Amino acid sequence: MGTRVERTKEIALLSECLELVRQKRPLVTDEEALIPVARYLDASRFAAERRLLRRSLNVVGHSSQIAAPGDFITRDVLGTPVIAVRDDDGNARALVNVCRHRGATVELRDEGHCKRFVCPYHAWTYRTDGSLATLRHREGFPTLDVENTSLVELPCREAGGLLWVCPDSNVEHPEPDDATRALLAELEWLGSPSSTVFASEKKVWQANWKLIVDGGLEAYHFKVAHRNTIAGFFADNVSTFELLGDHIRFALPRLSILELSDRPESEWNIREHTHLLYSIAPNASVLVQERHFELIVMTPLAPDRTAVEISTIAPEPGPGERSEKARSYLAANHAFTKQTLDEDFEIAEQIQRGMHTGANEVFRFAGFEGALARWHRRLEQKLAADS
Ligand code: FES
Ligand SMILES: [Fe+2]
CATH class of the missing domain: 2.102.10.10 (Rieske [2Fe-2S] iron-sulphur domain)
Incomplete structure (x- = not known):
């Protein structure tokens, strides 16, 4: 499957991830960043973000x-x-x-x-x-x-x-830029268009939409917040990312990647040994796992309320019914992913509840949480350009 370009990218990304897991240390890409807490609380700030999103194509x-x-x-x-x-x-x-x-x-x-x-x-x-x-x-x-x-x-x-x-009928949308086309090509190569929704659910969380985003773009919390779910599959605090214009591809190697040391490159498969999270501007993420995708769509409702819809998406079943075995695999994975994401979103609600206390004027993103810092910087730039 896939084109030569994507295959070359796949090998390069796996090599990078393998090296990071071997070295057992986080990849520092950025300076420590301080994000004002007011950005999560302020009503006028929220209104500006919503205006920006209302002029965008939303998933x-x-x-x-x-x-x-x-x-x-x-x-x-x-x-x-x-x-x-x-x-x-x-x-x-x-x-x-x-x-x-x-x-x-x-x-x-x-x-x-x-x-x-x-x-x-x-x-x-x-x-x-x-x-x-x-x-x-x-x-x-x-x-x-x-x-x-x-x-x-x-x-x-x-x-x-x-x-x-785009919920605003007056906005003209040019063709996707090169970076978005690159993102779409990767989603196509990974099989998104030929897949179907297996299960989905919606819930309103009492948290700012950016806290929902923050939970997905760093691996620092895995060993701790996800100790009861996915922590065991991943190396501690190891991830890498690439900016694709407004979007980000965030890669989390699984410990199983170490097996690749003894296997020829021709057998390397990105989905077997990493989770890829595409943060898709402005409001969605696609988490690519071994045999299915998770689509996460966020709708900011208020500074402290976000509707989140999560869907498990899997390759279209062949002729006849999806087999019982495949169904139970997907059902188990859907439940497991939901449980893991709930761990993130419950923490987002806790953060929201504590923000007004003034205990923090800023939140800190470490140099190894560069994807987060870049995501926030990109949003700042978009808001500045929009005003
Ligand atoms: S409002 Fe729809 S038919 Fe009257
Ligand atoms: Fe998480």
Whole structure:
């Protein structure tokens, strides 16, 4: 699988990780960084971040969730109710889930399949491309231009197996930049587009969205916070990362990587010996594990509240049913990943509860937590450019 470029990258990344695990010490890439705690608490700061996100393409889900024409999911995208739907021509579209008659919510289900969306208030009916198909007692609306009335369409992109939506219909989105294309190529090479969602769940956590991000971009906490789950699989505090424009590829070698010393490079497989976490700007992460992915989508709701949806995504099953064995493997992994992420998010809630005490004016990121420092710096730059 994969192209030569990706294979070369894979070998280089495995070599780097192997060396780090052999040396048993963290990779220092940055100066120690001090992040003001106010950035997590301040309401005007939160408003600026949300404005920035509202002008961006946000990940809302996985392509496979709307595999066939008529398949849809509904999501709140930063305050805008959205239907993401595959239209009759096979295009992914994002429609504002607000009826053009008197504003009722058109589709109430979280997900489903339909030929037409029927508003539950007076039954105005919309096609999958959002156009108004029929309405009862049309004679009552002599000034209505039916041809030109549709659910409001939002910018939508489908790439790397992910669905992206911008909740602001007035923002133009240029083609992805080179770095984003590189990220998408890696997701494609890893098999994201040909995979399907096995299980997913949503929860609102009482924590700032950046605390949710912070939990994923360093390995310093593994041995301690994850002592009851994944700690045993990883070397203490060993990780490496690469910036891909606005995104980050964060690699965590498993201890099993040491086996590669005795194996020819032709047998090296990145997924067998590392966890790769792609931090995807602005609101998602994809965690690549040996036989499945975890997609984590964050929606900042308030300075101290974040909705988080986690989905386990795995290669599409072959003809016939997914085997019982494969299902129980995925179910066990989904539960285990959820338990591990809950450990992170519970700590995020603890941090949030203590922040207003003033015990800390700053949080410290060590020189070996460079991915965190860079993520925050990038956000600062984006906010500065946006204001
Ligand atoms: S509000 Fe939707 S049909 Fe009246
Ligand atoms: Fe963690």
